[in-house]
Amino acid sequence: AQSVTQLGSHVSVSEGALVLLRCNYSSSVPPYLFWYVQYPNQGLQLLLKYTTGATLVKGINGFEAEFKKSETSFHLTKPSAHMSDAAEYFCAVSGGTGGGNKLTFGTGTQLKVEL
């Protein structure tokens, strides 16, 4: 079975500070991992993905994430937060039972960026 745990439902950072959003996963198969961002009243936008190969993946808007198998983690980082980064972020894992390539999401982390 697949599951995702996102530690910290709310994270607040100052503009220009490091952003770190935590994600731990559980998967019965080699995981494909994703980070999505959701702005208010909108759908989800794909930030980045890990499938196989290089464990450090770069995404849009300056975000990156590192797959650490030994820690079953896929934390999202950005060196310098911008006001426009304020949104909800979801980590997801693909595959497992239920068929298809269903995504199993975490409960999300609301990122607040303060001046």
Added chain:
Amino acid sequence: ETGVTQSPTHLIKTRGQQVTLRCSSQSGHNTVSWYQQALGQGPQFIFQYYREEENGRGNFPPRFSGLQFPNYSSELNVNALELDDSALYLCASSLSSGRYEQYFGPGTRLTVT
């Protein structure tokens, strides 16, 4: 390239009624997945359609049903609406049924009163 579109944007229904939500997949994509996102929660997988056939289902009752058409657009039907069905319904399309990334539409906000 046209992205995933959904209609309607918002919908208000009464408990016991039936509702149909629609989704047009991204050009070139033959797989559509539907998710339910309750307020303050992550999206939950409802089911997936691949080439007009259901290709996986989450833990949702049979009153949640779907269709996929030859042009790969899709419908989500919910019968006998309950208050707990109030949520944002998200459609996502992908290149195929393998472990490809999914691209989401803006969602339909359903309110059941």
